[in-house]
Structures are given as C-alpha cells and as structure tokens.
Amino acid sequence: MEKPKITVKFYRTRNRLLEKAGGIGTTAENNSFPEGLIEEAESQFQEQISDYPEWVQGTLNRLTSLVEVCINFPNKRVVSYKQIQEIAHEMKGQGGTFGYPLVSTFGDSLYDFTGLNAGVTDNHVQVIKAHVDAMKATITGRIQGDGGEIGIQLKAMLAAAIKQYK
Amino acid sequence: MSEFDLSGFNILVVDDNKYMVSLLRSTLYGLGVGNVKTFDNAKEAIEFMKLVKDNPVKAGVMQIDFVVSNWQMAPIDGLMFLRWVRSHKESLNRFIPFLMVTGFGDQTKVEEARDLGVSEVLAKPFSVLSVADKILQIISSQRQFVQNKDYFGPDRRRRIVPYNGNDRRTLNDKSPEVKVIYE
Numbered sequence: 001m002e003k004p005k006i007t008v009k010f011y012r013t014r015n016r017l018l019e020k021a022g023g024i025g026t027t028a029e030n031n032s033f034p035e036g037l038i039e040e041a042e043s044q045f046q047e048q049i050s051d052y053p054e055w056v057q058g059t060l061n062r063l064t065s066l067v068e069v070c071i072n073f074p075n076k077r078v079v080s081y082k083q084i085q086e087i088a089h090e091m092k093g094q095g096g097t098f099g100y101p102l103v104s105t106f107g108d109s110l111y112d113f114t115g116l117n118a119g120v121t122d123n124h125v126q127v128i129k130a131h132v133d134a135m136k137a138t139i140t141g142r143i144q145g146d147g148g149e150i151g152i153q154l155k156a157m158l159a160a161a162i163k164q165y166k
Numbered sequence: 167m168s169e170f171d172l173s174g175f176n177i178l179v180v181d182d183n184k185y186m187v188s189l190l191r192s193t194l195y196g197l198g199v200g201n202v203k204t205f206d207n208a209k210e211a212i213e214f215m216k217l218v219k220d221n222p223v224k225a226g227v228m229q230i231d232f233v234v235s236n237w238q239m240a241p242i243d244g245l246m247f248l249r250w251v252r253s254h255k256e257s258l259n260r261f262i263p264f265l266m267v268t269g270f271g272d273q274t275k276v277e278e279a280r281d282l283g284v285s286e287v288l289a290k291p292f293s294v295l296s297v298a299d300k301i302l303q304i305i306s307s308q309r310q311f312v313q314n315k316d317y318f319g320p321d322r323r324r325r326i327v328p329y330n331g332n333d334r335r336t337l338n339d340k341s342p343e344v345k346v347i348y349e
Binding site: 004006011012018023026028032033037040041045046048049056062090095096098101134146166 | 167168169170172174175181183185186188189192193196197199231232238243247268270272287290291292293294295298302304305306307308310311312313314315319334337341342344345346347348
C-alpha cells in the first residue's frame with residue numbers, strides 16, 4: 001500500500017530565546033524583567049514623548065495642505081482622501097502613545113470619514129476640515145489626557161460640525 | 167524568580183515614521199535589549215536580513231532574535247514584509263518571531279496578520295508596559311510552527327481548550343499525512 005503524501009508538518013523547536021534571556025533551565029513561569037527596569041524605561045519614555053507637539057507639526061501641516069487641496073480642487077478629493085486617511089490612521093496610533101488620546105479619537109473618526117465610500121461634496125470636506133482643526137487645537141493647546149472641560153468642548157464642536165454638514 | 171537579561175539580543179525594528187522608530191528603539195534599549203537595528207523601510211530591512219544570512223561579519227550581527235515592524239508602510243507594508251520573512255527562499259530565518267505594530271485594532275485585520283504567520287500584534291497606542299508584555303510573550307512562546315499548503319507560521323491555536331463535541335480535525339500527530347519535526 002502506498003504511503004500517503006505528507007500534507008502537514010509540525011515543527012517543534014526549542015525556544016532558544018528563553019534560554020538566551022534567562023539562562024539554561026529557565027522556564028516562562030519563573031522569569032520577569034529586573035525590578036525597577038520597566039519603571040525606569042517608562043520614565044525615559046515619558047521624557048522622550050514630551051516633544052511630540054513640535055515633532056508632529058509637519059504632519060499637521062501636511063493634513064492642512066491636503067484639506068486645502070480638497071477645498072480648492074473637487075476633482076482631487078478622492079486621491080487626497082486616501083492620503084488623509086493614511087495620516088489619520090497614523091495619528092490614531094500615535095495620539096494615545098504620546099499622551100494625546102483626543103488626537104486618537106479624532107484620527108479614528110477622520111479615518112472613517114475618508115474611507116472608500118466617503119462623500120465628495122463640499123459639506124463632506126467641511127467635516128474633514130473640522131476633524132483636522134480639532135486635532136490641531138488639541139496639539140497646539142497641549143491638551144493631554146481626556147482634556148477635561150476643553151476636551152469636552154472640542155468633541156462637542158466636532159459633533160456639531162458633523163451634524164451641520166452631514 | 168530570576169530576571170531576564172536581554173543584553174545579548176539583536177532586534178530589528180522597521181517603521182517609516184522616524185519618531186516612532188526612535189521611540190521603539192529607546193523603549194527596547196530601556197528594557198535592556200543589547201542591540202536594536204532600525205530601518206525606515208522594509209526594503210532596506212530585507213537587504214540587511216539577506217546580508218546577515220550571507221555575511222554576518224559584514225552585517226555586524228550573527229543573527230537577529232526577532233523583528234518588530236509597523237504594518238502600514240509604503241511601498242512594502244508590514245504584511246508583505248512578513249510574507250517575505252515566512253516564505254521567501256532568501257529569508258534569514260523563516261521561524262523568526264515577528265511582532266507587528268499597528269493601529270488596526272479590528273478583529274478582521276488582526277486575523278489577516280495571524281493568517282500570514284505573525285507571532286504577536288502590538289496595538290498602537292502602545293506603552294512601555296505593552297511592549298514589555300509582548301517581548302515576554304515572544305520569549306516565552308512554546309508554540310509549534312505549522313506548515314501546510316495554505317499556511318506557514320506559529321500554530322494559530324494558542325490554547326488547548328477541552329471540547330466535548332465531535333473532533334472534526336481530520337489530522338493529528340499520528341496521521342500518516344503528518345510529519346512532526348523536532349529540532
């Protein structure tokens with residue numbers, strides 16, 4: 001009788017990274033990072049992200065330019081939306097990491113408003129502009145965390161713009 | 167309880183956003199990683215991995231322990247990079263752990279990466295703690311690799327969950343169609 005053809009292979013290899021990190025005989029259960037290391041790294045992390053508002057200006061300027069293109073050149077809206085959406089996706093990821101979760105919130109919403117079936121009317125462009133304005137206000141005003149009262153106002157302003165133009 | 171020492175680790179980081187690269191690099195160094203090699207595009211990262219394979223002395227490292235890559239990049243995005251790592255004949259190590267960093271949080275996207283053989287997914291926004299947690303998962307992983315006509319990568323079943331119904335899996339270790347390779 002002919003032997004069946006091998007269709008599945010299971011590779012059971014020793015995880016050398018575990019031994020490399022913890023030495024011979026190390027198990028996943030009895031190991032952790034050295035005490036205090038994560039706290040120290042966190043402190044460095046916080047220091048590094050403090051210059052995010054300066055660094056992100058270039059990205060915000062790019063977003064502003066793309067919105068201007070959408071306003072002035074209706075035939076370029078679809079192409080510009082794609083670029084805006086890519087930036088919105090990045091901003092969504094960055095905002096929370098750098099202490100600006102409102103930027104993530106606005107970025108997430110902007111991502112949806114520039115998706116495949118997004119409208120190309122002047123009103124829709126105004127909704128996109130309102131998102132970019134809200135992101136700029138968050139960064140310019142250094143509105144970290146939920147932003148408290150100002151954060152609530154910014155969200156309300158964006159919601160009002162969406163309601164007005166949608 | 168003993169402590170991890172990552173000073174001998176070489177990690178490759180790819181992100182087209184220079185600030186994010188810098189943040190990931192300093193986070194990894196902060197967690198004790200010895201060497202972090204960064205690239206702002208996957209094409210250069212691939213060239214470097216080929217160099218490590220062909221001429222590690224010239225590359226300056228003997229091996230890479232795992233890869234951290236952003237998903238959304240151009241022209242080669244994180245998924246294409248992962249596909250190259252897992253399937254290309256010139257790949258440095260098809261089994262290398264691959265950590266995908268992404269702002270895509272929805273289940274469909276995560277499954278897309280999983281089905282191409284990603285080891286772990288790090289969601290943005292990230293923190294030192296979430297990076298540390300993913301490193302621990304990669305280092306501690308005991309998952310086997312599975313190869314069939316449609317997939318090559320870490321076993322997508324992470325847990326063995328007791329199931330009382332009929333076992334519909336057609337193959338197991340004892341099936342003649344299955345080969346188990348121990349290394």
